[in-house]
Amino acid sequence: MRYYLDFEKKLEPLERRVNEIERFYDINDPHYSKEVHYLQKKISKVEKEIYGDLTNWQRSQLSRHLNRPHTLDYINNIFSDFIELHGDRKYKDDPAVVTGFANYEGIKVAVIGHQKGKDVREMAHRNFGMAHPDGYRKAMRIMDMADRWQKPVITFIDTPGAFPGVGAEERGQAEAIASSIYFMFSLSVPVITIVIGEGGSGGALGIGVGNRILMMENATYSVISPEGCAAILWRDGSKGPMAADALKPTSYDLLKLGVIDEIIKEPFGGAHRDWKESFQNTRAALTNNLEALMKYEPGDIKSMRYDKFRKMGIFEEKR
Amino acid sequence: MGFFSRKDKTKKPHKEIDIQREIKKAEKDESLWIKCSSCQELLYRKEVERNKHVCPKCLYHFPINVDVRVALMFDKGSFTELYKDVEPVDFLKFKDTKPYKARLVETKETTKRSDAMMCGRAAINGLDVLAAIFDFNFMGGSLGSVVGEKITRTLEQGAKDKLPVILFCSSGGARMQEGIMSLMQMSKVSGAIYNLKSHGIPYITVLTDPTLGGVTASMGMLGDIIIAEPKAMIGFAGPRVIKETIKEELPHGFQRAEYLLEHGMIDMIVPRKELKKRLYTLLSHVT
Ligand SMILES: [Zn+2]
Numbered sequence: 001m002r003y004y005l006d007f008e009k010k011l012e013p014l015e016r017r018v019n020e021i022e023r024f025y026d027i028n029d030p031h032y033s034k035e036v037h038y039l040q041k042k043i044s045k046v047e048k049e050i051y052g053d054l055t056n057w058q059r060s061q062l063s064r065h066l067n068r069p070h071t072l073d074y075i076n077n078i079f080s081d082f083i084e085l086h087g088d089r090k091y092k093d094d095p096a097v098v099t100g101f102a103n104y105e106g107i108k109v110a111v112i113g114h115q116k117g118k119d120v121r122e123m124a125h126r127n128f129g130m131a132h133p134d135g136y137r138k139a140m141r142i143m144d145m146a147d148r149w150q151k152p153v154i155t156f157i158d159t160p161g162a163f164p165g166v167g168a169e170e171r172g173q174a175e176a177i178a179s180s181i182y183f184m185f186s187l188s189v190p191v192i193t194i195v196i197g198e199g200g201s202g203g204a205l206g207i208g209v210g211n212r213i214l215m216m217e218n219a220t221y222s223v224i225s226p227e228g229c230a231a232i233l234w235r236d237g238s239k240g241p242m243a244a245d246a247l248k249p250t251s252y253d254l255l256k257l258g259v260i261d262e263i264i265k266e267p268f269g270g271a272h273r274d275w276k277e278s279f280q281n282t283r284a285a286l287t288n289n290l291e292a293l294m295k296y297e298p299g300d301i302k303s304m305r306y307d308k309f310r311k312m313g314i315f316e317e318k319r
Numbered sequence: 320m321g322f323f324s325r326k327d328k329t330k331k332p333h334k335e336i337d338i339q340r341e342i343k344k345a346e347k348d349e350s351l352w353i354k355c356s357s358c359q360e361l362l363y364r365k366e367v368e369r370n371k372h373v374c375p376k377c378l379y380h381f382p383i384n385v386d387v388r389v390a391l392m393f394d395k396g397s398f399t400e401l402y403k404d405v406e407p408v409d410f411l412k413f414k415d416t417k418p419y420k421a422r423l424v425e426t427k428e429t430t431k432r433s434d435a436m437m438c439g440r441a442a443i444n445g446l447d448v449l450a451a452i453f454d455f456n457f458m459g460g461s462l463g464s465v466v467g468e469k470i471t472r473t474l475e476q477g478a479k480d481k482l483p484v485i486l487f488c489s490s491g492g493a494r495m496q497e498g499i500m501s502l503m504q505m506s507k508v509s510g511a512i513y514n515l516k517s518h519g520i521p522y523i524t525v526l527t528d529p530t531l532g533g534v535t536a537s538m539g540m541l542g543d544i545i546i547a548e549p550k551a552m553i554g555f556a557g558p559r560v561i562k563e564t565i566k567e568e569l570p571h572g573f574q575r576a577e578y579l580l581e582h583g584m585i586d587m588i589v590p591r592k593e594l595k596k597r598l599y600t601l602l603s604h605v606t
Contacts, residue, residue, distance in 0.1 A: 162536075164556030164564050169574060170582050174535035174555040181506055182541055185513040201493075201502060202536045202555070209506050223493045223502040223533075233415035233495060246413050247498045257410075259499050309510050310471070312503035313464035314410040 001119075003066040007050055007058055008269075014043050051269040054218070057241035059250050060226050062218040063198045064160075067272035069279070070129075071098055071113030071156040074196060077279045078286070079104050079111065088137035091171060096127045096159070097135030097207075099142040101151065105283075107290065110146035112139045112207050113156030116197070129198075130163035133176030136206045140183050150298070152190040152290060155207040160225060162203030177206040184209035185306060188298035192289050194264070194282065195219045196271075199249075211305050212289045213259070215251040216278070217266040221259070222249035259312065262289070355379050356528075357550045357575075371592050379550040380591050382455040382489050382528055385437045389452070392487075392595050397442035398450075402472050406433050407465045411498050419496040422458070430457050434465035435490070438473045440482075444599040446606070449477045452487040453534070460490035462534050463497040467504025470538060474511035478518040483606055485598065487525045488539050491557075492532020505537035512541050521605045525594070526553050526576070526585065544601065545585040546594070547576035553585070 004012045018039050025032045054062070062068070075082050079102035087093040098115045101108065114131060117123030139155075146153045162173055184191060184207075193210030199221030215221065224232075229247055230239035254260045264285045267274035293301065353364045357379035367374065371391065372381040383391075389398045413419040427433060435457035441450050451473045453460040470486065477484040493501040515522055524542030526535070528551040536555050539545075547553060554574040562569060572578045579585045589597045 162555065164561045166561065166565065166567075166570065166573065169554050169556065169561070172540070172582075172584050174553075175540040175584060177536040177555070178509065178538075178540040181509040181537060182513050185510045202505060202533050205502055205506060206536075209510075221499055223498055224495055229495050243415075246411070246415060247495070248411055249499065254499055257500065259503060306510050306514065309503065309506045312500065312507050313468050314408050314497075314500060315464045315468055316406040316408050318404045318406065 005058075005061050005065065007061075010046050010050060011043060014039050014046065018043070047269050055241070056244035056248070056250055056253075057226065059218050060220050060240070060244050062270045062272075063220040065270060065272045066118065068197055069271055069275050070118070071115045071158055071196065073275065074156060074194075074279065074282060075100075075102060075111055075113070077275070078283045079109075082111070085142060086138070088134045088141060090134065090137055092132075092134050094132050094135035094138060095125050096129050096131040096163070097139055099138055101142075101146075104154070104290070105287065107294075108151050109290075110142050110151050110153045111156070112142055112153065113196075114159035114204075114207070116158055127163060129159040130161060131159065131203060131206070132163055132165075132168045133171045133173050136162075136176040136180040139207050140180050143183060143187060147187045147189055150189055152192070152294065153187065154286070155191065155193045155210065157193060157195040157199045157204045157208055157219075157221070158197035159200050159203045160198055161200035162206065177202050180206045181209055185309075186302070187305075188302050190290065190293035190296070190301055191305070192286065192293070194286070195221050195251075195260070196282075198225075200225060209305065209309065211293055211301060211308065212261045214262045214264055214285050214289065215254060215260045216264050216271060216282075217251050218270045219251060220249040221251075221254055222247050257314075353381075355381075373549075373591060377550065378590065380528060380548040383591075384456055385432070385452045385454045388487060389437075389439075389441070391591060392598070393441035393443060393450070394445065398439050399441070400437060400439045401449075401476070402438055402469045403433070405465050405468055407463060409496070410500070411496070413496040413498070415496075422496070426457055430454065432457055434463065434469075435460045436466040436469045438469045443595060443602060446599060446602050447482055448602065449473050449480075449482050449484045450487065451484065453489045455489040458494065460488075460534075461492065461494035461501070462490060462504050463494035463501050464504065466494075467501075467507050470508050471511040474508070474515045474522070477520050477522075478515045481518070481520060483521040483523065483602060484515060485523045485525065486538055486542070487527060488530040488534055489527045490530060490532070490534040492534055502533065505533045508538045509541060512538060516543070521602075523598070523601070527551050529553070531555070531557055540584070544605075546597070547579065547585050547588050548594075549576060549588055549590055551576040553579050 021032050082102040084100040099112045102111050114129045115126050116129035117126045191210040193208050193213045195215040226240040226244040227237050229243040231237040251263045264281050267277040271278040355374040358377035360376045372383045409420040435454045438451045451470045521543050523544045526547040530539050530553045576588045
């Protein structure tokens with residue numbers, strides 16, 4: 001089902017009508033082809049108007065758009081022969097994290113990503129992409145194999161955050177995230193992280209220690225969600241738009257801060273407007289970065305990753 | 320209790336009330352009394368201080384400032400502070416109800432410290448160690464660039480000098496005013512811990528009340544050996560967030576040190592007054 005954010009609502013009747021004509025009428029009929037032509041002109045005008053100058057808050061909403069491609073969509077469209085692997089061998093299989101091995105244009109790789117859902121049923125099953133400790137432990141299992149078998153690791157970040165619950169705490173949510181971050185520093189294979197949607201805090205970072213961090217143009221990556229930040233600092237959850245401005249969580253902000261390496265362009269209006277173009281751009285970026293990293297020796301890959309994260313932080317030092 | 324009877328006396332109607340004086344008095348009262356956040360008992364502050372900042376009723380360990388921590392944990396005069404000149408910067412021009420810049424100026428003034436982390440070289444009964452201590456008084460011990468950088472340097476120094484590193488945690492988590500950069504400190508420090516451990520050097524963490532969020536989910540839980548102080552609140556998500564998410568009452572003692580010990584998340588709970596001795600014995604076993 002097509003879903004419209006509040007600020008996209010103007011598009012809804014126009015696109016619905018185009019859809020209707022295409023489905024039920026003969027578009028070769030000049031009467032209808034004229035209407036479609038008119039509607040499409042109107043649509044691109046509205047698109048320019050609503051997507052032309054996106055605010056941080058709008059980008060935060062786009063990053064969670066229900067029609068945005070999710071991890072499994074990327075895996076199924078730009079990889080082949082994906083074999084999903086399940087379970088952490090300790091407690092359970094966490095559906096909020098998918099893991100496995102796949103073929104990327106002839107290169108065998110491990111893939112790991114948070115998985116949100118498309119509809120109510122899948123969203124519940126995937127716990128809205130909020131992982132339990134078991135998800136991070138499964139991820140470590142797959143990373144360990146990838147390291148021993150010398151397969152590059154590709155991780156996809158798309159989560160509101162790790163799940164805050166009693167079971168999650170009892171089984172060591174903090175320990176699992178900490179260990180996964182730590183473990184990623186031990187990997188001698190190239191790791192590429194792509195923030196495809198919502199990069200929510202420690203739950204995102206748990207699979208985010210990449211040699212390269214790429215980010216979809218309208219994805220966000222932040223220490224806390226704008227709503228969460230607003231609730232704490234403004235004591236008012238509705239101040240999300242102000243918090244989104246203050247937190248600077250967009251791809252452009254993060255590139256400026258040197259936290260990410262590259263922005264992957266999205267089709268005008270966002271990845272949900274044209275999946276194909278999103279996948280094409282992602283594939284191009286992934287190929288470039290993977291080829292570049294595969295030239296290095298395993299030992300260098302590891303120290304390069306350390307050096308990359310070692311530089312993070314902005315402070316002053318008086319002498 | 321004397322506290323209440325005295326309050327009653329001030330209510331005598333016949334005299335004009337000097338508001339400024341009353342405020343001062345109330346402030347003084349507040350500084351005389353302190354409420355235990357574990358058993359909720361109202362305690363005489365002096366008595367708590369005499370008891371090494373431990374609740375005499377339930378043994379809850381109050382947060383202590385870094386100087387007290389140093390005095391309690393290390394040999395007299397052995398502590399040399401490191402990386403004192405690393406100072407925070409408001410690089411996001413962050414502003415909530417108050418600009419971050421103003422908050423920093425204010426907090427620096429009240430705490431007389433540059434940020435929420437004090438690192439140094441010290442000795443425990445003659446054994447040399449490196450220590451990193453969170454200062455909860457400085458913006459809730461939140462993890463920002465300065466805190467992350469100072470811990471990282473301490474860990475790197477440990478690898479270089481082959482000295483064990485002890486991290487004393489007390490933090491509400493990441494510092495929101497530094498946005499994504501505060502999150503990146505979790506990875507930076509974890510990388511440095513990986514580096515230290517690869518050199519065969521022990522890394523010990525002491526989790527004190529409270530240790531939450533990104534601090535727990537990185538440097539806190541990565542200790543080779545994890546010690547907690549009695550009744551310390553330790554977790555990833557805060558109890559309020561969890562309660563709001565699951566809409567259920569939380570189990571008794573949830574996220575307290577005793578609960579974590581039972582669930583296998585920490586090695587031991589050690590009362591503050593025995594901690595120095597325990598650290599010494601432990602270090603003498605593993606170094
Ligand atoms: Zn008490």
